[in-house]
Amino acid sequence: MIPESLKKTLEARVASAITAREAAVDVMKELQAHYGWLTDEAVGEAASLLGLSPLQVEELATFYEMIYRRPVGKKVIHVCDSISCWCVDCEGIIEHLKKKLGVGLGETTADGMFTLLPCCCMGMCGDGPAMSVGDVPYGKLTPELVDEILEMERQKA
Amino acid sequence: MPKLIIDDIPVEVAPGTSVLEAARSVGITIPHFCYHPALAIAAACRLCAVKLLDGPVKGIQMSCSLPAQDGMVVSTTDPEALRMRQLVIEWLMMNHPHDCPVCDEGGECLLQDFTIAGGHSRRRYQGKKRTFQNQYLGETIHHEMNRCIECYRCVRFYQDYAGGTDFGVTGSAGRVYFGRFQEGALESPFSGNLVDICPTGVFTDKTGRFRARYWDYEFAPSVCQHCSVGCNTAPQSFQRETIKIVGRRNDQVNGWFICDRARFDKGYLNDPQRPREARLDGATCGYDVAIDAAAKEIDKFVAQNGAESLAFVGSSRLSLEGMTLLAQLARTVDGSRLCYFGNEEELAGSVAAARLLHEKNSAYLGDIEKAECIALYALDLMEEGPMLALAVRKAFLAGAQIYLVDGDPIPARQKLPFTFTAVATLDEVPFEGGGRGVVIAGAGKKDADLLDQLASGGAKLVMLQPGPNAMAGGLLTLEFGGQAFSELASAGKIKGVVCFEADLPDGLIADIEILACADWRTSAAAAKAPVFLPTTTWVESDGTAINYEGRAQRFQRTRVPGLPLRGLDPKYYGSTADAVAEHPPRLHRREVPGGAERDAWRVMAQLIERLGGRTIEEPLTGRWSKLKDLDPEGEGVRVFNLLQGDPRTES
Ligand code: SF4
Ligand code: SF4
Ligand code: FES
Ligand code: FES
Numbered sequence: 064m065i066p067e068s069l070k071k072t073l074e075a076r077v078a079s080a081i082t083a084r085e086a087a088v089d090v091m092k093e094l095q096a097h098y099g100w101l102t103d104e105a106v107g108e109a110a111s112l113l114g115l116s117p118l119q120v121e122e123l124a125t126f127y128e129m130i131y132r133r134p135v136g137k138k139v140i141h142v143c144d145s146i147s148c149w150c151v152d153c154e155g156i157i158e159h160l161k162k163k164l165g166v167g168l169g170e171t172t173a174d175g176m177f178t179l180l181p182c183c184c185m186g187m188c189g190d191g192p193a194m195s196v197g198d199v200p201y202g203k204l205t206p207e208l209v210d211e212i213l214e215m216e217r218q219k220a
Numbered sequence: 221m222p223k224l225i226i227d228d229i230p231v232e233v234a235p236g237t238s239v240l241e242a243a244r245s246v247g248i249t250i251p252h253f254c255y256h257p258a259l260a261i262a263a264a265c266r267l268c269a270v271k272l273l274d275g276p277v278k279g280i281q282m283s284c285s286l287p288a289q290d291g292m293v294v295s296t297t298d299p300e301a302l303r304m305r306q307l308v309i310e311w312l313m314m315n316h317p318h319d320c321p322v323c324d325e326g327g328e329c330l331l332q333d334f335t336i337a338g339g340h341s342r343r344r345y346q347g348k349k350r351t352f353q354n355q356y357l358g359e360t361i362h363h364e365m366n367r368c369i370e371c372y373r374c375v376r377f378y379q380d381y382a383g384g385t386d387f388g389v390t391g392s393a394g395r396v397y398f399g400r401f402q403e404g405a406l407e408s409p410f411s412g413n414l415v416d417i418c419p420t421g422v423f424t425d426k427t428g429r430f431r432a433r434y435w436d437y438e439f440a441p442s443v444c445q446h447c448s449v450g451c452n453t454a455p456q457s458f459q460r461e462t463i464k465i466v467g468r469r470n471d472q473v474n475g476w477f478i479c480d481r482a483r484f485d486k487g488y489l490n491d492p493q494r495p496r497e498a499r500l501d502g503a504t505c506g507y508d509v510a511i512d513a514a515a516k517e518i519d520k521f522v523a524q525n526g527a528e529s530l531a532f533v534g535s536s537r538l539s540l541e542g543m544t545l546l547a548q549l550a551r552t553v554d555g556s557r558l559c560y561f562g563n564e565e566e567l568a569g570s571v572a573a574a575r576l577l578h579e580k581n582s583a584y585l586g587d588i589e590k591a592e593c594i595a596l597y598a599l600d601l602m603e604e605g606p607m608l609a610l611a612v613r614k615a616f617l618a619g620a621q622i623y624l625v626d627g628d629p630i631p632a633r634q635k636l637p638f639t640f641t642a643v644a645t646l647d648e649v650p651f652e653g654g655g656r657g658v659v660i661a662g663a664g665k666k667d668a669d670l671l672d673q674l675a676s677g678g679a680k681l682v683m684l685q686p687g688p689n690a691m692a693g694g695l696l697t698l699e700f701g702g703q704a705f706s707e708l709a710s711a712g713k714i715k716g717v718v719c720f721e722a723d724l725p726d727g728l729i730a731d732i733e734i735l736a737c738a739d740w741r742t743s744a745a746a747a748k749a750p751v752f753l754p755t756t757t758w759v760e761s762d763g764t765a766i767n768y769e770g771r772a773q774r775f776q777r778t779r780v781p782g783l784p785l786r787g788l789d790p791k792y793y794g795s796t797a798d799a800v801a802e803h804p805p806r807l808h809r810r811e812v813p814g815g816a817e818r819d820a821w822r823v824m825a826q827l828i829e830r831l832g833g834r835t836i837e838e839p840l841t842g843r844w845s846k847l848k849d850l851d852p853e854g855e856g857v858r859v860f861n862l863l864q865g866d867p868r869t870e871s
Contacts, residue, residue: 106401116385118401125390125397183393 065097065108073112083113087123091130100131128182135178136171137220138197144181147188156192157181159206163213176217224275224292233288240268240283243296250296251305251334253312253419254371255284258476259381264372266308267338271298280304302339309338312369315350315394316420318343323367325421327434331369334419350394357387358405360484361414362426370396373417382477383613383637384408398422408637409606412483416467416476425464427484432458440776441468441852443765444482445537445758448685449605450767450856451478454778455486455759460812461784462489462759472584472855473771479606488741489757492787495742496814499752507753507816511823514718514736514751515830518553521716521735527555529715530735533705533722534560536570536687538820539763540772540847541839543692545824546720547700552833557714559705560693562725566686567697567704569663572671573683574694577770579860583658583680584769589614590656595649597661597674598626602634604662604684605768612660613637623649651679658682663768664690684768692766695863719745720820721755738823754817756781761819764840764847766859772847773856783814 065073073090080086090112094105101109101124109124110117124130131139142160144153157168160179164172171178177196187193190202194209196216201208223232226243233242238261240250253265263285270283274293277286280301283294295301313335320326335341352365375398378384386407391397400406406414414423437456444451444465451474456464465486467478488494498510505513521530532550534543543560550558561567588594588611601609616622616638624630624642643649651657657679663671664686675681685691696702708714709728716733717724724745737749740757760781766772783789792813825836840848846862 116401118386118388118390121390121401122388125395126392128392 064104065094069093069097070112077112084115084123087113087115087120088127088130091120091124091127095130100134106132128180131178134171136175138176138216139178139180140194140196141180141182141185142194143183143185143187143192145184145188147184148191148193151191153192156194156204156206156209159209160194163210176220177213222288222290222292224288224290224294226294227296231288235287237288238284239270239281239286239288239292239294242288243270243283243294248296249337250283251309251337252284253330253334253369254373256373256376256417256476259373259376261285262372262376264370265312267305267312267334269301269304269308271295271301273298306339309335309340310344313340313343314345315366316369317349317366323364323421324362324424324429325367329421330419331367331421352397355399356403357400357423358411358426360426360480361406361411362424362429363399364422364424365397365399367420367422368396368398369420371419373419374398374414374423377413377417377477378408378411381613382408382410382413382610384411387411409480409602410477410610412480413467413477415483425483427486428456428463431461431463432456437463438779440778441774442759442778443773443775444478445688445765445775446479446481446485447605448536448688448690448768449474449607450688450765450771450773451482451607452773453478453482455489457759457779459785460779460782460815461786462486462779470773470855472586473767473773474607475585475610477607477610481606489759490784490787492783492789493742494740495746495752495754496781496783497754497816501750507818508826510736510751510753511826511830514753515827517735517751518718518827518831521733522553522556525715527553528557529713531557531559531703531705531708531714531717533562533717533719533724534693534820535562535720535722536560536685536690536693537721537723538689539758539761539775540689540692540766540844541763541821542720542819542824543689543696544841544844545821545828545836545839547696547702548833548836549718549824549828549831550700552828552831557708558700558702559708559722560697560702561686561690561704562723563706564704566664566690567694567702567707569666569671569683570685570690570694571697572666572694573663573685573768574691574698576671576675577681577683577860579858581675581681582769582858582860583660583682584771585611587656587680588612588658588660588682590618591615591620591658591680592656593621593623593649593651593679594657595623595625595646595651595659595679596627596640597646597659598628598666599624599660599662599684600628600630600634601636601660602630604664605660605682608660608682608684609637621650625649646674646677651677660684662686663694682768689765691768691770692764695766695859717745719749720824738820740817753823755820755823756817760817763819763821764850767856770858770860771856772850772859774847774850774852776852780812781815781817782812788813 077086090109095101098105106117106120110120168181185193187202192204193202229246231242250268252268254262263282268283272278275291276289354363357363375389378387415425436458442453444453452468452470454466454468455462465483469476497504498507500513534546550556622640624640659674659679660682663683716735718736720738734745734749736751737746738753738755740755759778762777764774821839
């Protein structure tokens with residue numbers, strides 16, 4: 064159950080949209096922030112806020128990369144494995160991340176801090192290899208830089 | 221009108237026609253999956269490539285989403301286009317399980333056809349296939365998601381066309397999944413159309429899986445007999461069992477689709493308990509013995525009680541053929557009475573509709589779809605004419621205003637696939653000059669004055685009937701002066717009845733003698749009758765039905781009458797023990813077991829003869845004879861012009 068205040072905010076957000084569907088991503092992101100990930104319960108709540116069926120929310124939730132339908136760590140790392148990054152050896156970066164964090168793609172570190180996900184182009188092709196941690200994008204990655212970023216993000220958390 | 225050239229053939233088409241449709245109009249089929257004439261264009265499968273050699277657009281293009289334009293020179297056989305289609309099909313087949321031999325879609329699969337047509341025959345891909353978990357989607361539809369080729373037809377139908385909200389497409393890229401949020405029965409009353417619309421074996425009809433292959437089925441064009449809309453269907457039967465029922469296109473009546481009731485409510489057709497043998501005083505007898513006995517009962521009754529206390533009762537389950545002969549049968553017994561309807565309300569409604577509707581004011585599917593304003597008059601649309609709900613939805617999506625006048629609250633399970641405004645009276649519906657307005661009412665439970673009033677408003681009318689062929693009952697009541705059974709019975713005017721596929725209201729037959737009963741169902745009346753004559757259902761007989769808009773449609777026998785092989789009575793195995801019931805018959809005989817049923821009209825014709833009337837070869841005579849050659853594959857004909865002249869003044 065979401066708190067009444069959050070519900071009110073979200074209702075206002077939906078009311079200000081021309082069509083309810085247009086507010087769907089915002090609503091899902093807020094609920095995700097509240098629960099840590101978009102739980103089944105949150106899908107139901109989003110559906111009733113938006114006047115959609117749970118399936119219709121699920122359609123959107125599973126389409127967007129930044130909406131998580133399974134539990135994730137405190138911070139999600141999206142590491143690009145698309146064409147431009149591949150050309151500048153994102154595979155090496157991914158291997159490094161896996162080793163460093165002790166997890167495979169799609170997994171969460173034992174301390175619950177990071178979840179590592181591959182992603183298909185972050186719009187940083189010129190700065191590849193690229194990744195984002197939480198909401199922060201990082202480019203021109205090297206193994207050393209990755210280590211620094213991870214340390215810094217861990218501190219920030 | 222754009223003029224273009226496709227494979228050296230000059231083609232002229234209406235503006236907005238796609239190149240794919242233009243090619244189709246001259247008999248060229250371009251392989252396609254996502255394109256469906258009833259759905260909006262998605263261009264999702266990328267299979268329909270053609271090459272434009274000259275004109276306003278050049279090069280390889282998707283023909284389904286490319287509007288035909290003046291001066292286009294199209295090649296559907298260009299090597300580059302062929303190669304593209306071949307590669308696309310190869311990629312679509314990458315994850316598809318090569319399990320056609322065990323797929324229930326085998327033999328009726330568009331994927332098989334177009335894989336071959338697309339030129340892909342050898343598998344090069346060596347990797348693992350992507351696999352999905354299937355969902356339980358209820359007792360009618362089976363889900364096999366691995367076979368999906370992502371054409372989006374199912375979701376475009378389910379959500380966009382039919383307004384369902386519990387089934388859709390989730391995920392992205394290689395994980396795209398078509399299903400529900402959670403396992404569970406599909407909620408849309410039109411969900412069965414997924415079976416017809418999915419080009420592969422993702423959705424198959426669970427009620428008839430793995431019983432037969434397409435080429436095993438006996439088929440014929442038929443007309444749904446579950447409500448008065450009269451949607452076109454093709455029942456598929458095997459070994460005297462109706463296994464699947466699929467929709468059949470008729471743009472005037474139902475477009476491409478049918479409702480779930482039509483598709484899945486078929487158990488009664490195959491019911492091994494259906495009465496299949498003629499009976500005299502409870503004992504099985506030959507059919508002709510029973511007909512003789514029925515004639516004798518009638519003679520005896522008339523001699524004792526007078527013809528006016530005898531009624532011949534039918535119902536809207538009878539075909540037009542049966543209905544017209546029922547009138548002749550009643551005339552043969554001079555002075556007897558004729559009923560097509562069980563109760564007064566139904567009779568009044570159907571007769572009023574038959575009297576009020578004509579070529580101009582009777583709305584058909586297209587009028588509803590194009591209406592600007594629609595009033596649903598005290599109507600449970602999902603009950604009385606489900607497919608029309610989709611027509612109303614189409615109008616709604618195009619901007620029409622929908623009103624529910626004086627309606628009961630709609631139960632959740634009957635949720636309508638459009639939004640409407642509830643108002644108390646018809647005066648509150650803003651029909652502007654009546655133009656492109658439609659009133660949809662149920663004729664069954666309304667009084668005639670009210671229907672008169674609806675008809676005087678200038679809007680087009682739909683009067684849904686209280687049974688599949690009730691419009692014919694109304695027209696024939698006008699012609700031959702029938703009465704409602706309940707009225708006759710409660711006024712004590714009749715002492716005996718002969719019934720043909722009649723559904724007599726309970727409680728009214730206690731004091732009435734049932735002389736004979738002909739039916740394909742068991743009923744209280746049948747149990748009471750000394751003579752029982754089994755009749756064929758609509759899948760086992762040829763006939764004509766007239767739908768709510770006065771359209772006569774011919775349905776054809778889709779299988780021979782008889783007990784389904786699967787449901788053979790143990791006695792046909794030479795033993796009465798149930799244990800052998802699944803085993804082939806041991807008796808040697810020429811007749812089809814349980815195949816003694818006769819079409820109701822033939823039974824009537826034989827009775828007429830026995831009672832001293834004439835011999836009847838052709839049931840449709842007089843003005844109805846114009847329907848004799850009605851094409852079952854055609855769109856049907858409206859009967860209004862055919863019946864011109866006031867029937868009441870004709871003898
Ligand atoms: S399930 Fe069938 S209709 Fe739906 S997208 Fe897949 S192949 Fe097409
Ligand atoms: S709407 Fe009526 S006639 Fe049409 S398919 Fe459904 S039950 Fe049959
Ligand atoms: S390819 Fe990696 S950011 Fe675009
Ligand atoms: S039929 Fe044209 S892209 Fe699918």
